[in-house]
Amino acid sequence: MSEIINILIGFFILAGAVLCLIATFGVIRLPDVYTRNHAASKAATLGVMFILLGTFIYFYALEGHFNSRLILGIVFLFMTSPVSGHLINRAAYYSGVKLWDKTVRDDLKEYNKKMMGKSSAN
């Protein structure tokens, strides 16, 4: 029983750390603000959630201590990290950061142009 729990904790913590490392490679290597944000806000969140889950299992199974702050932390990170990534992307778009020069599609630009034309016609 204890050995299975050790293997479970080790798997969660190692998977979380490797996901954090992959997210950092994405942030360093990707060409654009938007793609970098995509790496940082999804992969790093999943990695940290794995590590917190492993920590929770460690303290619950080996120490007998049910820690509710860890569950609160997991839920809070799961809710807020995509929201903050979206806010930063939106702020970067409206403050005029260029897209990558191989980007094939920009729907928001056409939408904004249409809305500007409609408001000037009125």
Place this chain on the structure above:
Amino acid sequence: MLEIIIRLALLFCSISMMGLIYRVIKGPSVADRVIALDAIGINLVAITALISIVLNSHAFLEIILLIGILAFIGTVAFAKYLEKGVIIERERNH
């Protein structure tokens, strides 16, 4: 075995924080720097959890929630500053 895995995970998290610091220093735009700072905050949460396993105490687990909330509020404030130029709007004086 678990000791080695936890030390390895601490090493990975430290390497990833160093890579993010590279992006904070070099980043071409301000949004890059804010993204990297947000990811550093999230990695700090992971390192706090791992340190509390290494030291075998659950006294640091409250800090996790605190760091998460502070990183979120900082990122929201930076995003609003980038988009509008002010953080707290004063449009009520009429």
